[in-house]
Amino acid sequence: MIEIRFAAKEDMDELMRIRLEMLREVNSLPEGYAFSDTLVRSSVKYFESGNDATVLALDGGRAVACASLSFIEIMPTYGHPTGKRAHLMNVYTKPSYRRQGLAARMLNMLIDLARDRGVTEISLDATESGRPLYESMGFGTNHEAMNLILEDCRDK
Numbered sequence: 001m002i003e004i005r006f007a008a009k010e011d012m013d014e015l016m017r018i019r020l021e022m023l024r025e026v027n028s029l030p031e032g033y034a035f036s037d038t039l040v041r042s043s044v045k046y047f048e049s050g051n052d053a054t055v056l057a058l059d060g061g062r063a064v065a066c067a068s069l070s071f072i073e074i075m076p077t078y079g080h081p082t083g084k085r086a087h088l089m090n091v092y093t094k095p096s097y098r099r100q101g102l103a104a105r106m107l108n109m110l111i112d113l114a115r116d117r118g119v120t121e122i123s124l125d126a127t128e129s130g131r132p133l134y135e136s137m138g139f140g141t142n143h144e145a146m147n148l149i150l151e152d153c154r155d156k
Helices: 010-027 035-049 102-116 131-136
Strands: 003-006 052-059 064-074 082-095 121-124
Touching: 003 102, 010 035, 010 052, 010 064, 010 082, 035 052, 052 102, 064 102, 082 102, 102 131
Parallel strands: 082 121
Antiparallel strands: 003 052, 052 064, 064 082
16 A cells, blocks of 8 residues: 655655656656766755645655655745745656556645645746646746746756
8 A cells, every 4th residue: 555645854864766767768868877966965955944744655664755845935026925925846756657656646635734724826947748737737927937047057
């Protein structure tokens, strides 16, 4: 039976293992690709900071899926009077566990948490394969936002 729960500090090894697996797949990197120490250390530091919530799906104690929500606070606006927003990321399910509803269950947990914390908007960057899930859960395209990439500093 798959256990789905919020990650705890003692889950860091599994959390990082599944996150790096996701990054390899999403970025079409080879299975043995070794990420820089900077990326790994910065990721651990971020997860330990408490500015996010991560849900893990575990099968026999091994992470088979994950989803994270990063909490952001900006100046309040008319449309977002609390200034509390969130960004969904690291949504990943191992191929052999896909199409079982794990991602939807994890996302619902994170959305409920966001509501409880007064978040007024959740953003995300979707892959083509993820779009149908997000759309089925009510996510839509935001035609107001723009962004500027200041520097390409991807792990090389």
